[in-house]
Amino acid sequence: MKPFLIAAIVLYVLSFAAVLIHHASKSKPVGSASKWLLVVGLLIHSGGLVERIWTTGHAPMASMYETLVFFSWTTMLVSAIVIFRYDERETEIVTVPVSVLAILFALANEKPGGPLTLILRTRWFETHVTASFAAYALFTLAFSGALIYLWKKWRGTGEEGLKKFQEIASKSILWGFCFFSASMFAGAVWAYLAWGTYWLWEPKVIWSFIVWFFYAGAMHAWYVREWRGTGLAVATVLGFIVVLFTYLGVSLLMKSSHNF
Secondary structure: OHHHHHHHHHHHHHHHHHHHHHHHHHHHHHHHHHHHHHHHHHHHHHHHHHHHHHHHHHOEHHHHHHHHHHHHHHHHHHHHHHHEEEOOOOOOOHHHHHHHHHHHHHHOOOOOOOOOOOOOOOOHHHHHHOOOOHHHHHHHHHHHHHHHHHHHHHHOOHHHHHHHHHHHHHHHHHHHHHEEEEHHHHHHHHHHHHOOOOOOHHHHHHHEEEEEEEHHHHHHOOOOHOOOHHHHHHHHHHHHHHHHHHEEEEEEEOOOOOOO
């Protein structure tokens, strides 16, 4: 999988550079080139995941190395959807670097693939992890929208120009919350099959509930007019930090049933 990832990194970096040039020069050909560089990078990234699945015989979710690569892939996928569905070319200024950093961190923690342990051989595990990283990717997109909103507001952009980024953040939170709820449900069923209980008092589970509770509050705050704007954008940025700690911090710093 490594050659695929290195090639994907190169294309993502070129895409990032091209989109910066596009914004600086307003050149449509450069903007189009950045878009297609990202797409080709995503296809090569996908090829790396397929190769990993082929060699290990299971979805790429059994180690930190595999989940980082998968997180990066889901983040780039939602970025591509936003680009083609909404012709939005600013959120990728944040999501592409996040994705590249995830791959680089994955390569620093590269681990040979192998068969799944018995406890992971269930569709509930795959559903749980897939839904989790779909949610993480959407929370990353929400973070991007919120960060750009704060940057533009600091630069003095009017409310009309900020509305788009509020919408991106709020819709990403809504869909991310739905996927994360599905992840927690699948995780509870998996826990029952594995350990005979739906809930474990251990760090990963507790922090996952904190993430769920945090974004539930952020989602509802969107419907309270007085809470929109800067406050909600700051909360969305903080929420992404909570997500990163739940995903990486807990695994690296605490003992958990989710440690790889």
